[in-house]
Amino acid sequence: xxxxxxxxxxxxxxxxxxxxxxxxxxxxxxxxxxxxxxxxxxxxxxxxxxxxxxxxxxxxxxxxxxxxxxxxxxxxxxxxxxxxxxxxxxxxxxxxxxxxxxxxxxxxxxxxxx
Amino acid sequence: xxxxxxxxxxxxxxxxxxxxxxxxxxxxxxxxxxxxxxxxxxxxxxxxxxxxxxxxxxxxxxxxxxxxxxxxxxxxxxxxxxxxxxxxxxxxxxxxxxxxxxxxxxxxxxxxxxxxxxxxxxxxxxxxxxxxxxxxxxxxxxxxxxxxxxxxxxxxxxxxxxxxxxxxxxxxxxxxxxxxxxxxxxxxxxxxxxxxxxxxxxxxxxxxxxxxxxxxxxxxxxxxxxxxxxxxxxxxxxxxxxxxxxxxxxxxxxxxxxxxxxxxxxxxxxxxxxxxxxxxxxxxxxxxxxxxxxxxxxxxxxxxxxxxxxxxxxxxxxxxxxx
Numbered sequence: 001x002x003x004x005x006x007x008x009x010x011x012x013x014x015x016x017x018x019x020x021x022x023x024x025x026x027x028x029x030x031x032x033x034x035x036x037x038x039x040x041x042x043x044x045x046x047x048x049x050x051x052x053x054x055x056x057x058x059x060x061x062x063x064x065x066x067x068x069x070x071x072x073x074x075x076x077x078x079x080x081x082x083x084x085x086x087x088x089x090x091x092x093x094x095x096x097x098x099x100x101x102x103x104x105x106x107x108x109x110x111x112x113x114x
Numbered sequence: 115x116x117x118x119x120x121x122x123x124x125x126x127x128x129x130x131x132x133x134x135x136x137x138x139x140x141x142x143x144x145x146x147x148x149x150x151x152x153x154x155x156x157x158x159x160x161x162x163x164x165x166x167x168x169x170x171x172x173x174x175x176x177x178x179x180x181x182x183x184x185x186x187x188x189x190x191x192x193x194x195x196x197x198x199x200x201x202x203x204x205x206x207x208x209x210x211x212x213x214x215x216x217x218x219x220x221x222x223x224x225x226x227x228x229x230x231x232x233x234x235x236x237x238x239x240x241x242x243x244x245x246x247x248x249x250x251x252x253x254x255x256x257x258x259x260x261x262x263x264x265x266x267x268x269x270x271x272x273x274x275x276x277x278x279x280x281x282x283x284x285x286x287x288x289x290x291x292x293x294x295x296x297x298x299x300x301x302x303x304x305x306x307x308x309x310x311x312x313x314x315x316x317x318x319x320x321x322x323x324x325x326x327x328x329x330x331x332x333x334x335x336x337x338x339x340x341x342x343x344x345x346x347x348x349x350x351x352x353x354x355x356x357x358x359x360x361x362x363x364x365x366x367x368x369x370x371x372x373x374x375x376x377x378x379x380x381x382x383x384x385x386x387x388x389x390x391x392x393x394x395x396x397x398x399x400x401x402x403x404x405x406x407x408x409x410x411x412x413x414x415x416x417x418x419x420x421x422x423x424x425x426x427x428x429x430x431x432x433x434x435x436x437x
Contacts (some may be wrong), residue, residue: 020325024333036186040176044197050322051200053289054315055207070154096341097272 003069008058009050010057011069012103015076016046019096022083029089038093045100049107058110069107075102139414140229140291143404144371146419147222147298150401153426154309154394155215157387162212164323165205169198171330178333208319211312214305221298229291249304292409299405306398313391320387328380332373343371349375390429397422 021041030036075098081087082095176191293328309316334340342363350357407414 003359009314009318013322017321018327020329024336028183031184031185032377033187036180036183040191040355048197048200051197051204054205056205057198 002061002066005058005110007054008069008072008106011055011072011076012046012050012106015072015079015099015103016043018076018079018083019043019046019099022092026089026092031089035089035093038097042093042096042100045104046096049100049103052111053103053107056107056111058107059112060108060110065106065110068102068109072099072102072106076097095105136408136411137229139408140295141226141410142414142416143295143401144222144226144229146404146416147302147401147424148219149423150224150394150397151215151219151222151421155212155219156398157394157426157430158208158215158316159212161319161323162205162208164327165201165319168201168323168326171326174254175330175333178337178415182337194202204319211308214308218298218301218305222293225291225294225298228287228294234256249410252329253359295405295408299402302401302405303400306395307404309391309395309398313395314345316391317384317388320391321384324380324384324387328376331374335372335376336369342368343378345372345375348379386429386432390426393422393426393429397426 020076023039026039027036027070030039075095078095079092079099085097173190173192176193177189180186180191181188331340335342335345346357397419400415400422404414404416404419
């Protein structure tokens with residue numbers, strides 16, 4: 001069954017919220033300004049994707065949208081796993097960066113207005 | 115023959131009864147409509163306002179986090195302009211919903227004036243404005259959730275243009291009240307359906323905003339800029355215990371417990387706001403039932419509207435105890 005707009009928005013909101021809930025601890029563990037900047041940049045990308053998605057709606061259909069949705073789900077799972085399993089900060093940053101790219105792609109594919 | 119005049123009078127009385135303007139029930143309905151739309155609009159407008167002001171707490175939180183880590187350069191952290199601009203765009207979209215509710219409230223106020231004072235209020239203009247606002251909102255909601263907004267209108271909307279031609283007094287007012295009620299019911303239905311379609315978006319936005327606020331509060335708590343007393347008062351209230359002064363309040367264990375409680379309270383706040391939204395929808399649904407009752411000359415079920423409004427107001431009072 002194809003995903004609904006609500007399914008897509010839910011995965012984007014949840015991924016953002018996971019990263020947001022961990023931001024304070026992640027910044028506290030950062031060893032350099034570059035790491036802290038990467039943590040914030042990832043979170044900003046996720047937040048921007050969420051806000052755009054909420055305003056634009058994610059109604060578009062098609063195989064590319066479904067593929068983007070599945071990628072976003074996989075990336076969200078990777079983020080959850082990275083935190084649950086206590087991966088190193090650098091790995092967590094990489095996981096969130098992957099999710100940020102995936103949800104941005106989902107919004108680009110599924111948004112019906114700019 | 116005495117019977118004929120009596121029958122004639124009875125017939126007249128009956129006719130007058132049939133044609134009497136339902137002023138009292140229309141007034142009750144209108145009052146309930148004004149209250150329901152007012153409370154609901156305030157709730158929705160609150161979300162729009164908070165969306166527009168997130169960056170203030172965000173700048174403080176992010177900078178404090180940066181400067182609390184000695185490995186990092188202490189500097190101001192300001193989010194990209196694109197982010198605050200996107201948030202404001204979304205705030206404007208949410209504010210449109212509040213404006214649709216305001217327009218509906220204005221229509222109920224006009225109905226109230228017409229019904230209560232037996233005067234000619236600009237009820238047709240207000241009802242028309244409400245329908246226009248509701249149409250715009252419904253179109254927007256339908257775009258967000260295609261197919262989920264039923265466009266079915268219970269009955270055709272009667273035009274208001276036929277008034278004033280050979281119909282006078284009570285009969286005229288009765289027609290005006292019922293036609294306005296029908297027009298307003300149409301707007302109420304559209305707005306209610308739009309609110310139903312957008313419930314998911316509202317729930318996510320609520321969680322988003324409460325999450326932002328909680329992050330800022332936790333940062334303030336960690337650096338000792340706010341007291342944990344308010345959190346502990348809520349915890350004590352939930353546990354039904356009375357707090358006494360303790361030496362434990364300075365420990366890491368206490369701080370972590372406070373933090374966990376703050377998260378749990380934030381979750382309760384999210385649920386309370388989402389329940390208020392559902393109560394607002396239910397109140398609009400109950401208003402629609404009352405419009406149908408008015409149309410059919412049945413006693414109005416205003417108590418249903420009042421029930422949802424009482425819950426909504428109680429929840430709002432609990433959320434804002436100082437106001």
